[in-house]
Amino acid sequence: MPADDDLRERQRRLRGKNIALLCALLAFVALIYVISIVRMGGG
């Protein structure tokens, strides 16, 4: 049914955005961690 397809498409896009946000946050945390290590080491 078109309504189901529309709902599924919305959920797929929402999931995609959530995964992208998760990846961005994890990358940000990793970056801050590595920067801290470098700065503490006098880099």
Added chain:
Amino acid sequence: MIDLTVAASNQAEGASRPDASWRDYVELLKPRVMSLVVFTGFAGLVAAPGHLHPVLVLTTILCIAVSAGAAGAINMWYDRDIDSIMSRTRQRPLPSGRVDPDEALAFGVFLSVASVVVMGLAVNWVAASILGLASAFYVFVYTIWLKRRTPQNIVIGGAAGAFPPMIGWAAVTGDVSLAAVVLFAVVFLWTPPHFWALALFRSDDYEKAGVPMLPVVSGERTTKIQSLVYTLLLLPLAPAPTFLGAAGTGYAIGAFVLGVLFVVCAWRVLREDGPATGYKAAKQMFGFSVFYLFALFGLLIADHIQGGVI
């Protein structure tokens, strides 16, 4: 029981337009513009005297990229009305209705602030200040103040895009020297002929949207003459880093040759009857201007990687 499927779909509708995907948010960051900004910023990092830890080099590049992208997102938020008129920009996420304007603004402001703060904490506050200044200049001076008011919009506003090599330089040295100012000036003088070449064959679009680009306000001949003047000014300036000790002789020769070719392009545009030829020379000049900047800063990077021997 709560139907989680329905709740999720309602959340999606409430939070943003149903058609928004992560790709739309990437598009808000103007990735193509970002690539030029990142490249010139990296060249500034490489050309500067001194050493920066590779992680901090990566952080600097990331901050420059994110900040430029965020300013682009705020620009798209402010210009969504005229973007919906111009054929070149009609399919952007905001005029096409795929992304909510408030979300785009919040996205841009958050990334702008975050990139400056991270740059300041991780690298140094001189570089972070110039990064913040570049972003603010692009949003407030170019987008909000100049773009719709004066045909000199991209001349003055072009300064925003000229900051990245200076930011890269400041990230390494913690200050701004004359060589960094020259790199800034190179991009600053490159910007008008680059955008005016585009404006020549897109003037209908700009006219329709009410953006006072030079070809719309002063006509094609004035635009072509001014473009030629800027390429002539660029010709002696681009090799200048060599004479300031920031690059080798190979860079100076390459910069001069590229400059001559840029002048030739501008000369061909001046002699062209655009409407009759379909603006072939203007389109070629626009393409060459992009190549020019990549090649020029590519030479600078190669020169330093090879220790100034080329």
